[in-house]
Amino acid sequence: MVGIVDYNAGNIKSVERALGFLKAEYVLSKNPADLEKCDRLIFPGVGEAKYAMEQLKLTGFDSFLRDWAKASKPLMGICLGSQIIFEHSEEGDVDCLGLLKGNIRHFESVWKEIPVSEHGNDKSLEHGNDNTLSLSGLTRQSLKVPHIGWNNLEYANGSSPLFNGVDAKSDFYFVHSYLIQPSDQSIVKAWANYGCKVPACVSQGSITAFQFHPEKSGRAGLKILENFIKC
Template identity: 40%
Template sequence: MIAIIDYDAGNLTSVERAVRFLGEDCAVTRDLDLISKAERVIFPGVGAAGSAMESLKKYGLDKALHEAMKAGKPILGICLGTQIITSFSEENQGTPCLGLVKGEVLCFPDDMKSPEGEKLKVPHMGWNNVTVLKDHPVLADLRPEHQFYFVHSYYPMAKEAGNVLAETAYGLTFSSVMGRDNLIATQFHPEKSGKPGLALLKNFIAWKP
């Protein structure tokens, strides 16, 4: 069974639908016992870092995620879940985060421009490419022509190059896939990214770190 962490963040239902479409049993839950017994964990979310961390601590889910990490259980972070696995986010006047991957989350500047000189909108919303830097079983089916769906005003930057699995360019270059050991996290939404996104989720379900 796959536990999808419920910490009052948005977008949990679409992740559940995608996992069930792939034929896997899952539960959207904040039940600590159920999470500890789950075979793997998905940590998705849409929202703000400050309220997300408050909810995680309120329900004891911060400790549950650290315990899952220590136990070697496969973990997939998505969007907000990816941002708050880092050490710190600039959002909400600065938010200390989980620290599962060393790094920080920064706000996109207002004056970003495309290579053609056009002003870029914030949030970064829509389809974009992902450049894979390191081979990883979960990213095995990604191709340069594949595009994935992004919605975010803040972007993650891993501190250690070894934890950056893929990058994406939007005015600047950020860590769009990070990971270490039994953890992998995507800034984009695989559950909203069509066949390439479903392929990534399928790879995660089969991954044995």
């Protein structure tokens, strides 16, 4: 049984539709007690980190999610849910759940620290580290924040079992202004390119989180959700 965390900050309807399409059994609830008997959990989210953390504390989901992670039960974070599982977010300067080590930073904040080539691209992308992915030819100056749209990925560090059956160059749908900056780069299982290398999937232990929206990413995204349901 899949549990969906409803904390007044989630992209709930699209997740429900995707699970319904997959004919998956699920429970959606604002009450942590209703999800205790689930064997896997989806933690979605859109919106602002500070507000989301306030809602998690009001509902008791903050301690519930920490206990869930300590018990090593499967947890999938999506978008904002992939960010506030880390320690701190620049968005609202708020302490987050701390399930994984690292911070969440705004694109502009990260871009300022990365040198660019004479063509305006992140220099780390010039040497084929991620094959410049789908944004070859675009300069950082031409990119808008928030990052909204479709990007393909480059798998890293052995990828994740949740990508099994997903073509390596599949496109996924992103909507975000902030990006994950994990303390341990080895937990990054896929990157996107948007003026810098953007962690698109991170995984450690029983936790896997996606900066993009698998539930809005067509067949490839549905395959990820299907893999999660069966893992």
